[in-house]
Amino acid sequence: MSENVVCTGAVNSLKEVWEKRIKKYNEDLKREKEFQLKLVGIWEERVSLTKLREKVTREDGRVILKIEKEEWKTLPSSLVKLNQLQEWQLHRTGLVKIPEFIGRFQNLIVLDLSRNTISDIPRGIGLLTRLQELILSYNNIKTVPKELSNCASLEKLELAVNRDIRDLPQELSNLLKLTHLDLSMNRFTTIPPAVLNMPALEWLDMGSNRLEQLPDTIERFVNFRDNPLKLEVTLPPCESIDEEEERELFGLQFMHTYIQESRRAGNQVNCSTTLPNSVNADG
CATH class of the missing domain: 3.80.10.10 (Ribonuclease Inhibitor)
Known part of the structure; x- marks a missing residue:
């Protein structure tokens, strides 16, 4: 009976030793992988920085x-x-x-x-x-x-x-x-x-x-073309490309006409007006 107890104790001790060794091995392996990943990261950072310097x-x-x-x-x-x-x-x-x-x-x-x-x-x-x-x-x-x-x-x-x-x-x-x-x-x-x-x-x-x-x-200063505004304000055809570009860039005439028509119409909606050839930018 005592021999069985001694044998079991020896097996348990040996198992414990191997479990510690395996645990240490896994921890060392994990640290090694983390270190390698860190090195790769540092290398990639340096490569990226070199590429960016070229730009x-x-x-x-x-x-x-x-x-x-x-x-x-x-x-x-x-x-x-x-x-x-x-x-x-x-x-x-x-x-x-x-x-x-x-x-x-x-x-x-x-x-x-x-x-x-x-x-x-x-x-x-x-x-x-x-x-x-x-x-x-x-x-x-x-x-x-x-x-x-x-x-x-x-x-x-x-x-x-x-x-x-x-x-x-x-x-x-x-x-x-x-x-x-x-x-x-x-x-x-x-x-x-x-x-x-x-x-x-x-x-x-x-x-x-x-x-x-x-x-x-x-x-x-506002361009608000292509919005679902309640008042319908239309622009006459442009006579030149330069005029079209200027109108799209600033939208000043369109804006002033809209505001003037809005004030004129009061609470009415669905009104329609045509932009005059020139509108004073000061309103």
Whole structure:
């Protein structure tokens, strides 16, 4: 009987030893894999950074990262080593997100990421106090963070053809230098109050949204063609290509005629008018 007890104890001890060895082996193997993955990651970061360095150019005294029609769905964190960049131009790269470390590029003046697949604007964008132009047209953005209002130098903001933006945070009225705003081809049903309170705004494109009417305070700078406005205002045929381009760019005559007709009609809807040959831009 005692021999059986001794034998069982020996087996259990041996089993315990082997279990410890197996556990240690698995832990060592896991650490080795993690180390290898880390090395691969470091190598890939270096390779990516080398490729990005090749895309850096100098134009008009600016240091520009320029990539066109080359796949870059994400940008490596090693990009922060190029923090002297003053302009990003990344078009048709398949970029899915603006990196969270964007706020570390304090020298950025222009951020042009149009024609990608970006769905969010990180809150860190507000750290770019020198940024003058933010161009994010032709993406998949749905909301705009209030932190964008901290970009005190911003003069130009383009969010056209994102198709799902419905409103802007009120804080954007603090963009005291913003003169150019393109919100065309989204889902706005009214002009956001933030826009109405932007003190320096000179040019606004609200074309191809879902606007049904305009506030009386809008008497300048807006293009709102191709919206379901309640008053039907039509334009006469253009006599030249230059005239058509100018009208599409500013929409000033169309806007003033609409406002004048809206005031004239009062509460009536479904009215129709034809734009006169010339309308005073001062209303």
